[in-house]
Amino acid sequence: MINQSMIKISNLHKRFGKVHALRGVNLNIGEGELFAYLGPNGSGKTTTIRILTSLTNPTEGEAFLNGYSVLKQRLDAKMQCGVVAQHINLDNELTVEENLSIHGMLFGMGKKDRAKAIDEFLEYVDLADRKKTLIKQLSGGLKRRVMIARALMHRPKIVFLDEPTVGLDPSIRRKIWSFIKKAQNDGATILLTTHYIEEAEFLADRVAFLDTGSIVVIDSPQNLMDRMGAWALDTMNNGDISTEYFKSREQAEASAKGRQYTGFTVRRVNLEDAFIAQTGKKTIGEAAPAKSPHGGAHSSGHGHGGHGSHQKGGH
């Protein structure tokens, strides 16, 4: 059951020449929801966001932001949202304050409101002391924080986060997660695209698995994982990894005994297991192994979440 629909997508298609990037996507995201759009590179995540933020037109279909059509009421629809793009799109030659000030002007904020919002949101992302710093003097992680402050400073009802933590180290990623959660707690509806499993698992109320332009399944992370069982047993044999799922750790460990293998891991089921089961992919990063968050594609099987035990040798 969702609250009032803030993001509504109906039968959305996008073709780039012969490439059919989106194939009839339908989606309803309720007010205050944090919704994760999960899929490998090239699955259509960014294309969806680009359509919703008017950066590109759909080939077919329609989308609404807080009731405003992104095609027919473009300016009203854009007024509803803040965007953190996948790549850094700050003005390198300008200071943090100047970048935010221009954004405020674009959203019709007066001088006093802009000044107040800049101070408030730089405080929000722990960058109050960097107000006068040129963007080119900031690290990648700090630039991401500026982009989050910029996306929130006009208090949008909807926030689009397109791979907001890509390329950042884990400690900075967690810091950004806390800003995202804070934005949701302040009332924003958030659509997050990611191919980091743990990001979606930790942050999202609901998740959509996207594969080659189609939504495969939508549910809460917990429900998706519960469908698999609580524990997973990964066994490796001659370089091949296979995974089985069990209700308890004891069952998983018992199953591992009496088998031939070169190594095994018993671990908690994670969202990637659900993704693999639903899409038939070998990993979330299958489409683009070079950019896999786990540092590369596996020959078979998938990355391992925490809470597991690992053992070498066989019986």
Next chain:
Amino acid sequence: MNGSFAVYYREMVILKRKIFKQIASMAVSPLLYLAAFGFAMGRDFDMDGMTYMQFLVPGLVAMASMTQAFSIASEINISRFYWHIFEEFQSAPLANVQYVIGEVAAAITRALLAVSVIMVLALCFGVTLSINLYFVGAIVINAALFGSVAVICAMLVKSHADQSLVTSFIITPMAFLGGTFFPLDRMPGAVQAILKLLPLTHAAKAIRTSAHGGVPPLFSYALLLVLFGVFFSIAIICVNKARN
């Protein structure tokens, strides 16, 4: 008009940040033309009752108002291809017309700055121009026209390299052949007819006449305004097309 002002403000902050470099670069070419063509080569030439230097300076003003206004195309390209700032504008509630107004206003400001630099340089060579409404009007309309062309160009090109091709094949030839350095009546009749179609020809004529206290032909202003209207409208369409 907050949106247009945001676009204009951004361009002005960037201009201000490198103002000394900008003024120096705006001064180099006119200084060389004044020294080589005006002072050294054209010292003894008489052009329709005026010295060559008096003929040349308004031509340089017309040329600078065109080239400096057109140079915003490079700024837009850098922000589009390297910094992705254009996406920030595209995802904001900014109408296409507001974006074009902001960029054209920035083009006019750059042109007026470049013209001021030339007028100071001309003073050093003993040439004083009359500053009046006709003079400023012709510069502003010419800059607005080429600012609009710059936006069109920036939206159509696929890379920074394509941009320099447009400069080499369109802007530079026009700068030399649009009545800047010599009167058009010294060219063969057929060539004259072609050159009279160039907007810079009419801008140079209007600026030259008004700079020496005369009343320029209003046809030149009318033509420049019509062309500005056409290119401004095309610029809005191109910004919309750049979405995909």
